[in-house]
Amino acid sequence: MVNLFEIDELIKKALSEDINYLDLTTEAIIDKNMKSSAELISKQCGIIAGTFVFKRVFDILGNVECSINLDEGSFVKKGDVICTLYGSTKNILIGERTALNFIQRMSGIATTTWQFVKELEGTRTKLLDTRKTTPTLRILEKYSTNIGGALNHRFNLSDGILIKDNHIKAAGSIKKAVEMVKFKYGNLKKIEVEVETIDMVKECLECGVDIIMLDNMNIEDIKKAVSIINGKALIEVSGNVTLENIREIAETNVDFISTGYITHSYKSLDLSLKIV
DSSP: OOOHHHHHHHHHHHHHHHHTTOOHHHHHHSOTTOEEEEEEEESSOEEOOOHHHHHHHHHHHOSEEEEEOSOTTOEEOTTOEEEEEEEEHHHHHHHHHHHHHHHHHHHHHHHHHHHHHHHTTTSSOEEEOOSOOOTTOHHHHHHHHHHTTOBOOOSSTTSOEEEOHHHHHHHSSHHHHHHHHHHHHTTSSOEEEEESSHHHHHHHHHHTOSEEEEESOOHHHHHHHHHHHTTSSEEEEESSOOTTTHHHHHTTOOSEEEOSHHHHSOOOOOEEEEEO
């Protein structure tokens, strides 16, 4: 669920960052009563995400009507008109860059995610996102991965238990870390543990964890781990996941593959706002 109040606050901060106190160029050239029509046009193929954020920029600025022509998650081609605007020319120009920054990045994430998800077609494996997001923009970036077809992993540290390498190091062992978690929360929370070796997989099974994350394992070790786990826990694979190898990983019959690539290495979708 997207928190619209939080989205408005992000938009207002972005507008303040871009405008400061005055748009010097627009103020000199554009009469305050001038009105124009404009179109948001796709310059390449991809998945659209963030149309409501694009529109909200102009709602906040005021005196601009924005009509969204396509559903969220639509596949667009070069030349497709995604949104049409009519109203204050000044506010169209003032909001242009902020609105584009949001929707281009959100659509880039959705498109990259969609590309990964397509590689999983025909398998049982689901794609998960991660917390490797831009600080303060996680709500938009995880929304965008969802539009692209991924499932959201935990949104923040309060959403679930994931015992990682540094937790294990600090506790002394997987067994001790799991015992501490169970003592604190009982059976109220599912426990996921990140592992790097087959011996760690076996230790997780002895502890009765719910999810085992195979981190940076090669294909042969993933296959071996799947065989050993044999349905006793859900299996997630993470680390060095690419478009080139995700299919091969999925074909080992794991439950989930998670990757930070979709939120930290995507390319913004090329969109343009043009006055017509």
